[in-house]
Amino acid sequence: MPSNDLRDRVEPLEETLAPPAPVPVKRRASRRPGVWLLVALGLLLLLASTIVLPQLRLVGEAFTDDGGFSFANFIEFFTTPRFQEAILNSLVVAVVAGVLACAVAVPAAYVLAQFDLPGRNGFLTLATMATVSPPFLGAYAWVLLLGRGGILTTQLRAWGIELPFDTIIGPGGIVWVTVWATQALVFLLAYDAFRAIDPSLDEASSSVGAGPWRTRLRIVLPMAVPALVTGFYMSSMKIFTDFGTPLIIGGGTPMLPTAVYYEFLSEVSTNPAIASAGSLVMLGVACIALALQQWALRRRTYASVSSRRRPLQPVRGVKKGLMIAYLGVVFGFSFVPHLVVVGTSLLTWKAGILKWVPTFDNYVRLFDENLEVILMSLLLAGIACVLCVIVAVLVAYLTVRRRYTVISPALNVITMVPYIIPGTVLAIGLILAFGSGPLILTGTATILVLAYFIRRIPYVTKSIEAALTQVHPALEEAAMSVGAKPMRAFRQITVPLVRPAIVSGGTVGFLQMVTELSATVMLYSVPFITMTVVIFTNAMQPASPFGVASAMTVVLMLAVYIPLYFVRRKFASVTSV
Amino acid sequence: MERGNGVAVGVEAISKEFPGHVALKGVDLEIEARSFTTLLGPSGCGKTTLLRILAGFETATSGRVTFDGRDIARMPSWKRNIGFVFQNYALWPHMSIRDNIAYGLKLRKLGKEQIAERVAESLRMVGLDGRAEAFPGQLSGGQQQRVAIARALALRPNVLLLDEPLSNLDAKMRIGMRQELLRLQREVGITAVYVTHDQEEALEMSDQVAVMHDGRIDQVGSPQAIYETPETAFVASFIGHVTLLGGVSDGAGGFRSDLPIAGALPAFDGALPTGRVQLVLRPEDLDLVDDVEHAHLRGTLVRSSYHGRGYRSALRLADGTLCEVDHRRPVAAATGEEAGIRVGAAALVPESDDYYREAAPEAESAEELVAAPAA
Numbered sequence: 017m018p019s020n021d022l023r024d025r026v027e028p029l030e031e032t033l034a035p036p037a038p039v040p041v042k043r044r045a046s047r048r049p050g051v052w053l054l055v056a057l058g059l060l061l062l063l064a065s066t067i068v069l070p071q072l073r074l075v076g077e078a079f080t081d082d083g084g085f086s087f088a089n090f091i092e093f094f095t096t097p098r099f100q101e102a103i104l105n106s107l108v109v110a111v112v113a114g115v116l117a118c119a120v121a122v123p124a125a126y127v128l129a130q131f132d133l134p135g136r137n138g139f140l141t142l143a144t145m146a147t148v149s150p151p152f153l154g155a156y157a158w159v160l161l162l163g164r165g166g167i168l169t170t171q172l173r174a175w176g177i178e179l180p181f182d183t184i185i186g187p188g189g190i191v192w193v194t195v196w197a198t199q200a201l202v203f204l205l206a207y208d209a210f211r212a213i214d215p216s217l218d219e220a221s222s223s224v225g226a227g228p229w230r231t232r233l234r235i236v237l238p239m240a241v242p243a244l245v246t247g248f249y250m251s252s253m254k255i256f257t258d259f260g261t262p263l264i265i266g267g268g269t270p271m272l273p274t275a276v277y278y279e280f281l282s283e284v285s286t287n288p289a290i291a292s293a294g295s296l297v298m299l300g301v302a303c304i305a306l307a308l309q310q311w312a313l314r315r316r317t318y319a320s321v322s323s324r325r326r327p328l329q330p331v332r333g334v335k336k337g338l339m340i341a342y343l344g345v346v347f348g349f350s351f352v353p354h355l356v357v358v359g360t361s362l363l364t365w366k367a368g369i370l371k372w373v374p375t376f377d378n379y380v381r382l383f384d385e386n387l388e389v390i391l392m393s394l395l396l397a398g399i400a401c402v403l404c405v406i407v408a409v410l411v412a413y414l415t416v417r418r419r420y421t422v423i424s425p426a427l428n429v430i431t432m433v434p435y436i437i438p439g440t441v442l443a444i445g446l447i448l449a450f451g452s453g454p455l456i457l458t459g460t461a462t463i464l465v466l467a468y469f470i471r472r473i474p475y476v477t478k479s480i481e482a483a484l485t486q487v488h489p490a491l492e493e494a495a496m497s498v499g500a501k502p503m504r505a506f507r508q509i510t511v512p513l514v515r516p517a518i519v520s521g522g523t524v525g526f527l528q529m530v531t532e533l534s535a536t537v538m539l540y541s542v543p544f545i546t547m548t549v550v551i552f553t554n555a556m557q558p559a560s561p562f563g564v565a566s567a568m569t570v571v572l573m574l575a576v577y578i579p580l581y582f583v584r585r586k587f588a589s590v591t592s593v
Numbered sequence: 594m595e596r597g598n599g600v601a602v603g604v605e606a607i608s609k610e611f612p613g614h615v616a617l618k619g620v621d622l623e624i625e626a627r628s629f630t631t632l633l634g635p636s637g638c639g640k641t642t643l644l645r646i647l648a649g650f651e652t653a654t655s656g657r658v659t660f661d662g663r664d665i666a667r668m669p670s671w672k673r674n675i676g677f678v679f680q681n682y683a684l685w686p687h688m689s690i691r692d693n694i695a696y697g698l699k700l701r702k703l704g705k706e707q708i709a710e711r712v713a714e715s716l717r718m719v720g721l722d723g724r725a726e727a728f729p730g731q732l733s734g735g736q737q738q739r740v741a742i743a744r745a746l747a748l749r750p751n752v753l754l755l756d757e758p759l760s761n762l763d764a765k766m767r768i769g770m771r772q773e774l775l776r777l778q779r780e781v782g783i784t785a786v787y788v789t790h791d792q793e794e795a796l797e798m799s800d801q802v803a804v805m806h807d808g809r810i811d812q813v814g815s816p817q818a819i820y821e822t823p824e825t826a827f828v829a830s831f832i833g834h835v836t837l838l839g840g841v842s843d844g845a846g847g848f849r850s851d852l853p854i855a856g857a858l859p860a861f862d863g864a865l866p867t868g869r870v871q872l873v874l875r876p877e878d879l880d881l882v883d884d885v886e887h888a889h890l891r892g893t894l895v896r897s898s899y900h901g902r903g904y905r906s907a908l909r910l911a912d913g914t915l916c917e918v919d920h921r922r923p924v925a926a927a928t929g930e931e932a933g934i935r936v937g938a939a940a941l942v943p944e945s946d947d948y949y950r951e952a953a954p955e956a957e958s959a960e961e962l963v964a965a966p967a968a
C-alpha cells in the first residue's frame with residue numbers, strides 16, 4: 017500500500033482523534049446513502065440511455081408505418097420470400113451446427129475427463145484459445161483453403177484428386193466452420209461437468225452390476241446434460257447471431273443477420289423499418305432460445321458436492337491411441353484456420369493467387385499501410401474495456417451490496433439485457449437512437465466504444481458480481497469503523513479483493529471487443545477502422561491482398577492470445593465466455 | 594497507552610424496523626464510561642442490530658444514541674471513533690497484520706514513527722509481537738481474533754463494540770480469552786459493549802448485563818442481580834436451568850403456590866411483584882431429601898445422573914412440571930419412586946408465557962425421560 021499517497025489524500029479526522037475530547041456532532045444529514053445513491057442514479061441514466069433507449073427506438077421503428085402504429089413491417093417481413101428463407105436457413109443452420117458441435121465435443125470431453133491421457137493441459141489450453149478466436153477467422157481461412165480457387169482445392173486438382181464438392185462456400189460451409197469454431201465451448205463445459213461428477217456415482221452404478229457403457233449412458237451422460245444444454249444453446253446462438261461467417265462463406269445464402277444488414281444498409285434499397293422488424297424477430301428468437309435453455313436447465317441442476325477428486329482411469333495401447341487421435345482430429349480442425357492464416361501470412365500472393373514463396377513482405381506492408389488500423393482497434397477496445405470494467409464494478413457493487421429497492425434490480429436487469437442482443441440488432445438500435453436527434457454519435461469513435469461496452473457489460477458484470485459475493489460486507493464496515501469513508505472503503509478494501517475477477521473479466525472482455533465484427537461493420541466510419549473490418553473487407557473481395565489480411569489476422573490473434581496467456585498464467589481458472 | 598478515553602453511552606427508546614420485521618422495539622440503556630456492558634440474549638433477539646446502531650452501520654428507525662450526552666444519530670460510523678470487533682474478525686485478507694492495524698492510523702494522518710509505535714504497542718498488548726508481517730490467512734482463529742482486537746484498540750476509540758467475538762473459538766480458548774479481553778479493557782480504560790448469547794460469558798465478564806428478548810431489554814443489572822433476582826420469567830429461564838411454579842404474591846413477601854408447598858419458603862430478595870407470579874427455582878438452590886414428610890415439594894424421580902461434583906435429578910411434580918435438582922449425596926429413591934425437594938433460595942417473577950423454551954427442552958418429551966436410566 018503506497019502510504020504516502022494515502023496520507024496525501026486523506027481528509028483530516030482530528031475531530032475524532034483527540035481523546036478524551038467529547039465527540040463532535042455535525043448536525044447535517046449523513047452522507048452515507050448520498051454518494052452511492054448518486055452513483056446509482058447516474059449509472060441508471062447512462063445505461064438506460066445507451067442500452068434501453070436504442071432498443072425502444074428499434075421497437076418504435078418496427079411498429080411504425082405511415083407514422084402510426086402498425087404490424088405492416090412484420091407482415092411484410094414474414095411474407096417476403098428472401099426473409100422467409102433467411103429465417104429458415106438461420107434456424108436450420110443454428111440447430112444443425114449446435115447438434116454437430118455437441119456430437120463432436122462431448123465424446124472428446126468425456127475421454128479427456130475420464131482417462132489418463134498425455135497432453136491434458138495442452139488440450140485444455142487449446143480449447144480455451146479456440147473459444148476466443150476471432151469469430152470470422154474460420155470462415156476466412158476455410159475459404160482460402162477450400163474455396164473455388166482455394167489453396168487446397170487447386171493443389172488437389174493439380175494432383176488429380178477430385179473433391180466431392182466444387183467449393184466449401186454455401187450453407188454446408190457455414191455449418192462446417194461453425195462446428196469447429198464452437199465445439200471448444202461445448203468441450204469446456206462438458207469437460208467441467210464430467211470432472212465434477214462424484215466418482216462414487218459411477219462406482220455405485222457398477223457395483224450394482226451395470227457395465228461401463230450402461231454406466232456412461234445412464235449415469236454419466238445425464239449428469240452432463242446441463243452442460244450440453246448450455247453448450248448447444250451457446251454454439252447455436254453464436255452462429256444464429258453471427259454476421260461475418262455467413263457473409264464470408266455463405267455464398268449468398270440468406271441468413272437473418274445478413275438479410276437484416278442488407279435491408280438496413282445496402283446501397284440499392286434500404287428500409288430501416290423492415291430491418292427493425294427483422295431485428296426484433298432475431299431478438300425474439302434469441303429470447304425464446306434463452307427461455308428454452310433456462311427451462312431445460314431448471315429441473316436439471318444437480319448440486320454435485322463431490323468431496324473426492326475424480327480419479328483418471330489408466331488406458332493403454334490401441335484404445336489410448338484412438339482417443340488421442342480423436343482429440344487430435346477435433347482440435348486439429350479447430351486450429352486449421354490459425355495455421356492457414358499464419359502460413360499464408362508468410363507466403364507471397366500475386367493478384368489473389370498464392371505463390372509458394374516465403375516472405376515477410378505481408379508484414380512489412382501491413383505495418384506500412386495499416387499500423388493505424390491496428391492501433392485503432394487496440395485503442396477502441398482498450399477504452400471500451402476500461403469503461404466496461406468500471407461500470408461493471410459499480411453495478412455489481414450496487415446490486416450485491418447496496419440493495420436499493422428499485423434502482424439496484426433495475427440496474428441488474430438493464431446490464432443483463434445486452435446478453436441476448438445480437439450485434440447486428442445492437443448496431444441498428446444505436447444508429448436509430450444516435451443517428452439523429454439531440455445526440456449524434458454515428459460516424460464517431462464513440463459509437464464503436466459504446467457498442468463494445470454494451471456487448472460485453474453483461475459478462476464482465478457477472479464475473480465481478482460472482483467475486484463480490486465472496487467478499488464479506490463486514491470487511492468494508494471494518495474499514496468504516498476505523499475511519500474510512502464509504503468510497504474509500506470501497507476503493508481500498510473491496511476493489512483490491514475482487515481484483516482477480518476484474519483483471520480476468522476485463523481481459524476476456526477485451527479479447528471479445530477487439531475481435532468484434534457484427535456491430536463494428538455497421539457502425540464504423542473512416543478513420544475509425546478496425547482490424548476486423550479490414551480483414552472482413554478483404555475476405556469479401558476476390559484478388560485482394562490476402563497475405564496482408566492474413567498477417568493482420570495473425571496480429572489480431574496475438575492481441576487475443578498474449579493477454580489470454582498472461583491472465584491464465586496468473587489465474588489458472590480462467591475460462592472464457 | 595493513555596487511560597480513560599471511554600465515553601458514557603446512552604440508548605434512548607431505540608427502535609429498528611427492517612422491511613417486514615421489527616428488530617428493536619424501544620430499547621433504553623445507560624452505559625457508564627469505561628464499564629463493561631454485555632448485551633445477552635438468544636439468537637435473533639436484536640443484539641447485533643443494537644450494536645450496529647451504536648456503530649453507525651445501521652440507522653435507528655426512531656430513538657436516540659448519545660456518547661457523553663451528545664446525540665450522535667446523524668454521525669456516520671467513520672466519525673464516531675469506535676472500535677468494532679466482528680464475529681468473523683473481518684481482517685482484510687490482502688493486507689499484512691501491520692497494515693491491518695495501521696490502516697485506521699494512516700487515515701488519521703499520524704506520523705510514520707507514531708504509527709509504527711502504535712502498531713507495535715497494540716500487537717504487544719495482544720501478545721502477537723513477532724507477527725506483524727504475517728497475513729491474516731496465516732494466523733489461527735485465536736490469533737486473528739487478537740489482531741481484530743488490536744486493530745480496534747490501536748485507534749484508542751471511545752467505545753469498543755464486540756459482536757460475539759469469541760464464538761468462533763474452541764471452548765478452551767474462549768475461556769482463556771475472556772479474562773484477557775477484560776484485562777485489556779481495564780488497562781485501556783475504554784467503554785466496552787459486548788454482545789453474546791453465552792450467559793456464562795456475560796456473568797463472568799460484565800459490570801452490567803442487559804438481557805435482551807425479542808427486540809426489548811428485559812432487565813439490566815449486575816451479574817448477581819440478573820442471576821439472583823430475575824425480574825421476568827424470561828430472564829430467569831435464560832440464565833441457567835429453572836423450574837417455574839405458578840402462584841399468587843401479595844407483594845410483601847407472602848406467596849401462595851398453586852401447587853401446595855409444605856412449610857415456609859426462605860425469604861425473597863428485592864422488589865416483589867404482586868398478583869399472579871411464578872416461583873423461580875434453580876437446581877443448585879434445591880436439595881433432594883429422602884424424608885418426604887419434611888420437604889417443601891415432592892415428586893416422582895424421573896432420572897438421576899452423576900456430574901462429577903454431584904448429581905442432577907429430575908422430578909415430576911404433582912402438576913406435571915419437571916423440576917431439576919442438584920444434590921451432593923446419591924438418591925435413595927429409585928426411578929418412579931417419590932422423593933422430596935428442599936428449597937434453599939427462590940425468586941418471584943410476574944407470570945408470563947414468555948420464558949426461554951430452549952432452556953427446558955426436557956419438559957416437552959416426558960416419555961423419553963421416563964425411559965431414561967436412573968442412578
Ligand SMILES: Nc1ncnc2c1ncn2[C@@H]1O[C@H](COP(=O)(O)OP(=O)(O)O)[C@@H](O)[C@H]1O
Nearest residue numbers: 611612614616635636637638639640641642643
Ligand atoms: N438487514 C436486515 N434485514 C432484515 N432483517 C434483519 C436484518 N438484520 C437483522 N434482521 C432481523 O432482525 C432480527 C434481529 O437480528 P440480530 O440483531 O442479528 O439478532 P442477534 O444478533 O440477537 O442474533 C432477526 O430476526 C433478523 O432476522
Ligand SMILES: [Mg+2]
Nearest residue numbers: 637640641642
Ligand atoms: Mg448476532
